[in-house]
Amino acid sequence: MDTMLAAVYHGPEDLRVEEVPVPAIGADDVLLRVLRANICGTDLRILHGGHRMYPAGTVRIPGHEVVGEVVAAGERVRGYRVGQRLFVAPNMGQGDSRETISGNNNLDPNFEAIGITMDGAFAQYMRVPAAAIRQGNLMPVAEGVDPAVAALTEPLACVWRGQQKVNVSAGDVVLVMGAGPIGVLHVMLARLRGATQIIVSEPAAGRRMQALALGADQVVDPLNEDLAAVVRAGSNGRGADVIITAAPVKALQEQALDLAAMGGRINFFGGLSKSDSVIQFNSNTVHYKELIVTGTTACSTYDCLRAAEIVNSGRLDLSPLITASFPLTSANTAFAAAADGKNLRVTLIP
């Protein structure tokens, strides 16, 4: 076992499936055989050359939504056995930074992340570095949970973080703007947390149908229907208690303030393009409605732990989100499928 297949980023739109050395591990590292690695929007941004951690000249294996099984552990590693199936939380903070100490290693300005700042999961094998093991990033996957589904723990963790921040609670009317994979995860988690009316706004008809099938109470085409009227009707006229923008669209953020109830909580969950992220809003709307407007980005290891517990519990069936799978050798086809606007999550099988 000297070489392995990997999908290696060589530059914008240049992803090559090639033979590379199997990563060497140190005394404090673990080597995983990758079982499934899912392709998300971040990976698409990497492929298009738009990720700040993949500057010009970067040659790296992406992939950060991963489940693997232990094939080897360094001699100082304790607590893992060969064959054990593990989900890997991707983000590592510096152990002594204020952000990491506070449980927010995703906010550490010097964060490291698997598949982002170091080689990741679009490969047959992956090294898990000592820092990740020390910080608790390896999480057992329950018997019977499909590894591609368990790899959804990472996006679910981002969504869990987002909903904690705006405290999605029993009885809430929740408006989710955008019904891509993240929007759908928001719908499913909001349901689990007890939201009583979940409205989804999404221009693509196929996406609306998916959202309805996966737990939305109501779907709206914002281009051809009066979203504000639907939200009023679904909330006894008060507006949405919680609004989550799950698409990179400025207008959604501006509109959210008007659609919120008195005391409404808004999460700008989906980031905007960095060249076009200045929005306009009436500050008095925030003032007189006492709105809480926040954002969340990525997920901490603790968020992953909570999400892993949800996935392992079987209380949320995420399997409908895996809509296509491809062998690693077809990585480019898989990336195209992930970008087609119809799939929710595409998984790679090394």
Ligand SMILES: [Zn+2]
């Ligand atoms: Zn991701």
